[in-house]
Amino acid sequence: MIHFVGAGSGAPDLITVRGQRLLQQADVIIYAGSLVNPALLDNAKAGCEIYDSAKMTLEHVLEVMTAAEKQGKTTVRLHTGDPSIYGAIREQMDLLDEAGFDYDVTPGVSSFCGAAAALKAEYTLPDVSQTVIITRMAGRTPVPEKEEISLLASHGATMAIFLSAGMLEQLRERLLKGGYTENTPAAIVYKATWPDEKQVIGTVGTLPQMAKEHGISKTALILVGGFLGDKYERSKLYDPAFTTEFRKATK
Structure with a gap:
């Protein structure tokens, strides 16, 4: 077996x-x-x-x-x-x-889950993003044309970008072309959950600088989106004014 x-x-x-x-x-x-x-x-x-x-x-x-x-x-x-x-x-x-x-x-715990845990972040915040796009930049191995980074970035959803830490100048360009702004929150998590893990938080505009300053060029996940910010709506599931199958609204 x-x-x-x-x-x-x-x-x-x-x-x-x-x-x-x-x-x-x-x-x-x-x-x-x-x-x-x-x-x-x-x-x-x-x-x-x-x-x-x-x-x-x-x-x-x-x-x-x-x-x-x-x-x-x-x-x-x-x-x-x-x-x-x-x-x-x-x-x-x-x-x-x-x-x-x-x-x-x-199955196993993917690094995009490990990275969120390292950052103490939630990818799917109410009124921010309910979608996580897992993707990568085209390099020596291509990606389908319809999955080019700028096209995916146009959704404004949370993005977890694998295998792209050595192409951050190009990645920043594609993210900006897709609709993210220079100030959109972004993070680089190097070797999530390993003893030598590094977490660097900044913006889409500073991605290349963040990597250079911390000596990161591979084995890192790039995370992009408003989920790294501080604005979001409270979950309806635990809202006292929201009725569920197990609990009636109390307000």
């Missing part, structure tokens, strides 16, 4: 209970070495075979999985954050389907 497991956003105790149990049971672990906290490998049992996928191709990963399956071993494919977000798991699962191998997926 092959288990795709989300490692969480960084801190080793943010992996799920299920994910930790699977790590402890695994005969083979293939982990994303450039992104996953190596402390998680302390869960591996004696004799477990451990592979760093940062040095492997898709074909090599499949070779290791295939060899383990033929020997009746349990494999954990350990991905950073939640494997459903920029995890490149679909291509692996399609090959496993072709080979007739069983697998499952255990």
